Amino acid sequence: MDTAPYAITTDPLNLDALISAxxxxxxxxxxxxxxxxSFVGIVRNENAGRRVLxxxxxxxxxxxxxxxxxxxxxxxxxxxxxxxxxxxLGTLQIGEASVMIAAASPHRADAFxxxxxxxxxxxxxVPIWKHEFFEGGDVWIEGATAxxxxxxxRQDAIRVAGLE
Amino acid sequence: xxYEWLVLSNPVNxxxxxxxxxxxxxxxxxxxxxxxxxxxDATAGTVWRSLMxxxxxxxxxxxxxxxxxxxxxxxxxxxxxxxxEVAFLPPVSxx
Numbered sequence: 001m002d003t004a005p006y007a008i009t010t011d012p013l014n015l016d017a018l019i020s021a022x023x024x025x026x027x028x029x030x031x032x033x034x035x036x037x038s039f040v041g042i043v044r045n046e047n048a049g050r051r052v053l054x055x056x057x058x059x060x061x062x063x064x065x066x067x068x069x070x071x072x073x074x075x076x077x078x079x080x081x082x083x084x085x086x087x088x089l090g091t092l093q094i095g096e097a098s099v100m101i102a103a104a105s106p107h108r109a110d111a112f113x114x115x116x117x118x119x120x121x122x123x124x125x126v127p128i129w130k131h132e133f134f135e136g137g138d139v140w141i142e143g144a145t146a147x148x149x150x151x152x153x154r155q156d157a158i159r160v161a162g163l164e
Numbered sequence: 165x166x167y168e169w170l171v172l173s174n175p176v177n178x179x180x181x182x183x184x185x186x187x188x189x190x191x192x193x194x195x196x197x198x199x200x201x202x203x204x205d206a207t208a209g210t211v212w213r214s215l216m217x218x219x220x221x222x223x224x225x226x227x228x229x230x231x232x233x234x235x236x237x238x239x240x241x242x243x244x245x246x247x248x249e250v251a252f253l254p255p256v257s258x259x
Contacts, residue, residue, distance in 0.1 A: 041259050059258070060186055060251055062235040087258060099259050119259060127232070127251075128258030129187035140188040141257035146230040148237050 005083065006068040008061050008128075010090035015040065018102035021084035033082070033104035037111040039119050041099035043092045047141075050134035057089045057098060059128040070148060071121040075103075078117070078158070079110040085118060087128060113161040120157035124150075179204060181211060181244050184251035192221045202244055208233055209240035211250050228255050 002009065003020040015038055022036060043055050068085050075083050084102045092098055099122065103114035122128075125148045130141040147153065179202045190196040193215075202211055208231045216222045230253040233242050244250055 057258070058187060060184065060232070060235075060253065063232050063237070063251065064258075066235065123256070123259045125256070126258045127186065127230075127253050127256055129254070130257045131187070140191070140254070142188070142228075142255040143257040144255055145228045146237070146253055146256045 002086070005072065005085070006065055007086040008059055008064055008068075009086065009088060011088070013040075013086050013088050013097045013100045015100055015102070018084040018086060018100050022082040022102045022104035033111075034106045035108045035111050036102055036104045037108070037115045038103075039099075039101040039115045040097050041119070043094050043096050043098055045094045047132060047134070050132070050136075052094065053133045053135060054094065055092050055098070056131040056133065057087075057092065057128060058131065059087070059089050059126075061089075063127050067126045067146075067148065071118055071125070074121065074154070075114045075117055079103075079105065079114045080107060081105040081110050081114040083114055083118060085122070087122070087126070089128070117157050117161035120160050121154070124153045124157065179206065179244075179246035181206070181247070182249045183211065183215065184249060186251070187254050189222065189225065189252055189254050193219050202246075206244050207240065208238055208242045208244055208250055211244060212240065212252060215252070225252075225254055229253065230256075 001014055001017045003017050005021045045052050072083050081103045087099045101115050101118045103111045105111040124144045125146045132139050132141055180199055181202045183198050185193055185196050231238050232251040234249055
């Protein structure tokens with residue numbers, strides 16, 4: 001079980017590992033957080049009207065990990081949270097988890113906002129790509145042009161997270 | 165003699181950079197990693213433009229590409245030096 005806060009792996013993800021990452025080893029671990037929120041992204045069987053068979057995820061691992069750390073730092077700057085973020089690469093079947101996020105906080109509002117902010121930022125700036133295999137073909141999914149310095153994108157993520 | 169050959173094949177200004185490509189860029193070029201010569205005043209942008217000249221389909225990404233130099237996000241005007249790794253990233257789709 002990988003209890004590091006940030007991880008990229010071809011192995012199945014495990015939410016317990018993220019929970020451990022955000023609760024263990026802190027100076028105030030005996031007090032503990034008031035709450036933990038989590039987000040689990042799952043491979044869906046439909047996208048844009050296509051019947052999806054599987055996804056193959058590719059990443060630029062070292063830069064993706066740095067982007068995770070950056071997102072974690074941005075999140076901790078704004079909310080009172082400890083966070084963990086794990087992403088899976090390789091071939092994923094329908095129903096398997098591709099990404100997991102956990103946020104622990106003394107306050108539930110911070111924990112929920114942090115989780116939402118993190119998944120938005122993952123989709124904006126983490127160098128990971130989905131290769132979608134659907135009935136009748138395959139296509140690389142292309143979302144956002146990755147630019148960590150783009151403050152408009154970051155403000156969008158903050159707004160979506162719901163506190164501003 | 166061997167030494168002379170090495171010197172001749174590595175001219176003073178002959179920087180080499182490693183180019184990393186991902187997702188559809190990798191399909192277009194046919195490999196995720198290649199090595200190219202770069203001039204001493206090369207930038208990430210000059211490396212990208214010469215790659216577009218070599219592989220015309222890359223022009224689809226002229227306005228949407230991101231770049232990283234040595235595993236850090238960079239701008240197209242970032243200088244690149246001998247031995248650097250320059251990664252070109254199409255729009256991302258993690259999650």
